[in-house]
Amino acid sequence: MFDIILFAVFPYVAISLAVIVGIYRLKTDSFSFSAHSSQFFESRRLFWGSVPWHFAIILVLLAHLLAFLFPAAWGALAGKPIRLYLLEITGLALGVMTVIGLAQLMLRRAGEPRVHVVTTKMDWVVLVLLLAQVVSGVVIAWTLRWGSVWYLHTATPWLWSLLQFNPQVEYIAALPNIVKFHAFNAFLLIAVFPFSRLVHAAAVPLGYLWRSPQLVLWNRR
Incomplete structure (x- = not known):
């Protein structure tokens, strides 16, 4: 029963919250769809945290997504030992990079007074959840080898069953x-x-692709 609540019910609750509250926030407070950047306070530590974090997490998420969308192709890719070794080593390295980058960002928020002042409780909740996610991912990659293969036979069919509204918790x-x-x-x-500033990830400025050009006038002596 506990597994059913966690892996058959909660995923739909989470997605419903993300969609409904996200749309409500966009309609009622569209200007809050921002990362509320603090880069102008200090950028050196931000660079060494943000760049590794974003670079690594995008590749890790892309690998998860490709294995979910194209399991047969991913299985063929991981079907040869040398390619499987490369996938495992690369995934572990990217996971470690995400931990290092996120740790830098958390230290910056805790240690830089000007950044700490503009950091909310929800920011810390998200950071802790992200840290738990990437650390658990690294632990899985290190202790449970060949995830590139067993992911295809466990997580992928489970996720597809959720998408088909027929959760297969087993x-x-x-x-x-x-x-x-x-x-x-x-x-x-x-x-x-x-509920967090993570919503900026959904605020892709597609309107810039077709809006009229802007004329910038400089008033300098």
């Missing part, structure tokens, strides 16, 4: 607790998404 219920935590925490991040 795919994930038998996995180690660290993997179950990683899966649950991913949907927990989705649930808090619309």
Whole structure:
């Protein structure tokens, strides 16, 4: 029953919250769809935290997404030992990079007074959840080898069953607790998404592609 609540019910609750609250926030307070950048306060530590974090997490998420969307192709890619070794080593390296980058960003928020002042409780909630997610991912990559393959036979069919509104909890219920935590925490991040500054990820400025050119006038002596 506990697995059903966590992996058959909660994912739909999380996605519903993300969509409904996200749309409500966009309609009622569209200007809050921003990262509220603090870069002008201090940029050196921000660079060494933000660049590794964004670079690594995008590649990690892309790998998860490709394995979910194209399991047969991903299986063929990981079907040869040398390619599987490269995928595992690369994934572990990217995971470590995400931890280092996120740790830098958290130290910056805690240690830089001007940044600490503009950091909210929700920022810390999100940072802690993100840290738990990436650390658990690194632990899984280090202790449960060949995730590039077993992911295709566990998480992928479970996620597809959710998409088809026919949750098959048995795919994930038998996995180690660290993997179950990683899966649950991913949907927990989705649930808090619309309440945090993470919503800036959904604010893609597509309107800039077709808006009229702007004329900039400089008034200098």
